[in-house]
Amino acid sequence: MRFLNRSAGRLSRHRRSRVAGLLVMLLGLLFMGGLYQVVLSPSNADTQTKSDEELIKEGRELFLVGCAFCHGQNGEGIKSADGQYGPSLVGVGGAAVNFQVSTGRMPMQNPGQQAPAKEPVYSEDEIDALSAYVASLGPGPEVPTAAEYDIDKYGLSADERRDAVVRGGQLFLTNCTACHNFDGSGGAMPWGKYAPSLRSTSEKNLYQAMLTGPQQMPVFSDEVMLPQDKASIIAYLESIKEEPSHGGFGLGGLGPVSEGMFAWLFGIGGLVGFAYWIAAHTTRSTKTKSSEGTQA
Incomplete structure (x- = not known):
């Protein structure tokens, strides 16, 4: 009993301490603040979407x-x-x-x-x-969601997805290559305009470009081209980004113009230079032999 009385007295002295009171108050505030945050508070401004x-x-x-x-x-x-x-x-x-x-x-x-x-x-x-x-x-095309421009959101099987990419390639070759080139590298157009490269354009912006027709690009609305067809074109463009250049140096993917220029400058130009070198070397050899015969 004497030990219990001593312990009770010690606890009573600690409870009367100013530090103990401050500590109890801080613990109470932390508990109530946490309870309010979890149970009673409304959604945070960061997570609450604006109206x-x-x-x-x-x-x-x-x-x-x-x-x-x-x-x-x-x-x-x-x-x-x-x-x-x-x-x-x-x-x-x-x-x-x-x-x-x-x-x-x-x-x-x-x-x-x-x-x-x-x-x-x-x-x-x-x-x-x-x-x-x-x-x-005013009413106009809305900002698309991933469910529209991402072909993987359409719930296609592996075979159906492969067919969609192939169809996207056919649609791209039919409707887009005249300006953007066969692999989306872009190209020059009349009056100082150009078709930009599509190699680094995001899927969302590819879809929005087809949907709205920026600059001189035609509009491919949902009445003209179905959303899944537009998503198939995007899937095709994404697939050719990952393909290696099996033919060697791609020369920017600009097609016969850059390839023909490379052939003329480096191919035929190299042959002309080599032929000139052979002719010059032969001339020097002939002059040396002639000068030796004259001295003899």
Whole structure:
């Protein structure tokens, strides 16, 4: 009993200590904070998706700062004295904005025949906001999901997937090679324009390009080409990226133009140089023999 009384007294003294009180308060706060975070608190701002109204409002603010100078305060477009300065964005849809901004083509640094691809200026969240705002101006192609442009999301068997890639190659050769070349390396076009290389373009932007027809590219809407066919073309382009060049040096994949230039410059040019060297060497040998006979 005496031991128990001594222990109780010691605990009582510790409980009266200021440090003990502070420690109990901190433990209580930590416990209640953790309980509130797990059970009672609403979703975090990071995980909570923004409403459409908030996204559109944020997109409009970004639009007024970075886009309205060329496309107008409400996306109506601006005409200058010598023609169209910035086209109207009403009805182009979120997919067109997402493609142009995510590839860095917009905003343009300088007016020209064609907007080149560069590092994007806006973040992904800002691009989503801009796309949502322009989409609110009028109906147009929406930003696609992976279920549309990824052939693996269509639930195809291995044989069906292989057939889809083959069909994608046939569609690409029929509709795309005239501008983008047989392996997607791009090429020159009239009036200072060009078809860009598709070798480093993402699957999402390949789909959005077909869906919206940027620059001089035709539009392959879902009425013209089914979503699965567009996904098959993308799967074909992804497959040729992984294929080795069985023919040796690809010369940029530009086809007979680069191959013919290489043949003329290095093939025939090398033969002409070799023939000139043989002729020059023969002439020197003849002159040496002639000079020796004259001295004799």
